[in-house]
Amino acid sequence: MTNKLKLASSIAVLVSSLSAGVSFADEGDKSIFVTTGKYFYDNDLSIDDATPLTLGAGYDFSDKWGGELSYTYLNSEIENSNVDVTTKHLLLDGLYYLGDAKGDWKPYLVSGIGGRNVDVDGFGDSSSTFVNAGVGIKGLLAENFQVRGDVRALHDLDDSFNDVGVNVGLAYVFGGKAKASKPTVKPAATTPAKPMDSDNDGVANTLDACPATPANVKVDAKGCALDSDNDGVADYQDSCANTAATHKVDAKGCSLSLTETVAINLSIQFDNNSAVVKESYYAEVKRVADFMNQYANTQVSVEGYTDDRGSAAYNKQLSQKRADAVKATLVSQFNIDAARVTATGFGEINPIDTNDTAAGRAANRRVVANVSSEVEKAVTK
DSSP, rough: HHHHHHHHHHHHHHHHHHHHOOOOOTOOOEEEEEEEEEOOOGGGGGOBBBEEEEEEEEESSSSSSSEEEEEEEEEEEESSOOOEEEEEEEEEEEEOOOOOSSEEEEEEEEEEEEEEEEEETTEEEEEEEEEEEEEEEEEEEEEEEEEEEEEEEEEEETTOOOEEEEEEEEEEEESSHHHHHHHHOOOOOOOOOOOOOOOOOOOGGOSSTTTTTTTTTOTTTTOOOOOOOOSOGGGGGGTTOOOTBBOOOOSSSSSSSEEEEEEEEEEEEOTTTTTOOOGGGGGHHHHHHHHHHHHTOOOOEEEEOSSSOHHHHHHHHHHHHHHHHHHHHHHHHHHHOOEEEEEEEOOOOSOSOOOOSSSOOOOOOOSEEEEEEEEEEEOOO
C-alpha cells in the first residue's frame, strides 16, 4: 500500500468519527499528552513501518485556536535487513477546532513545521525540515482527561519524502477557563389575575354550582354546602346528622314518621275437658311473647272458651283454667311479666262454630289473645 492510499484510508476512518462530534474547547486550556500509533515511511526510503512514541504539550488560545509542541521517537529497520533506523521529530503545530464549543468531542485541523533527525546504524545521520497537515479529534474521557487521535501527512522539505502518521493517545488537561455564557434572562413572572369568588367559599365563580353559599360553610369541589348523610339537607341546616339513607326527612334533616297500629293474634285449641297447653302450640305462644318483648308498652288479654257440653258453671271454670294455662306458659316459658297478662274465662259463650259437630265443638274449645301497640315508623323513600 502506498503512503497516499494509507493516508486516504486513515483520513476516511477519522472523518467518519468526526461527523458526530462538536467542539468543547475552552480558552486557556493547557495539556500534556502522550500518543502512539503507526508511522508509514515513504516507499522510496525502504524503511519498515514503525510504532511512534510522542510526548507533547498544548495550549488553547481560544475555543477555536490552539498550539502544540511535541517530540516523537521512532525505531525501525531498513527493509529486509537488520540495519536499525532511529528517527526523532520535534514539531510545532497549530490547531483549528471545528464546530461550536459544546459537547464532549472537538474535531480539529492541524498543521505545523518541525525538524527531524534520521540515524541509520553504520551510515551516520541526517537532519531535515518538514511540514505536516492533518485532521484529528479530542474527546472528554473523564474530568481533566481526554482521548485523542489524528491522521497526518508529513512532507520533507529537503528531500521531498512523504510520510503518513496515525496517532492515538491520552491527554491531561488543566488550567482552562470556561468561556462565560450569556446569562439567561428569564421573563418577568406575571401573576395571573385571581378568579372571582363572589361567595368567598374558595371555589371560583366559573366552577361554583352553588354561587350563594353562606359564609363559613364548608363546601365541596363544586362550591355546594356539604351534606354528609346525603339526605338533601346541608350539614349546616341539618338537625339530625347521619340520617339513614332510606329515610325521608323534613326541612331540618330529621326522619319523617307516622303512627300505626301493629297487632298479633293467638288461637290455641284444647282437647275435650282439658286445660293443658299442648307443646305443639308453644311456637304460637312464643310469637306473642316476642311481640311483647319488641313492644315493651303492650299488655295481653287472654280469653278462654269451651263448647256447650256440660253445665254453664262448669264450662266457665274450665275456660278460666284454659286462659290461666296460657298465661302461665307466657310467664314461665317465655319470661313475660305476669302483670302484663290478664286471663279471663268466658265459658261456652261466643262460639265460633256450631256445637252440633265434633269439629265445630273442637274449634270452640279455645283460648284467644289479641295484642296491639301504637308505634312510630320512619317514612322511607
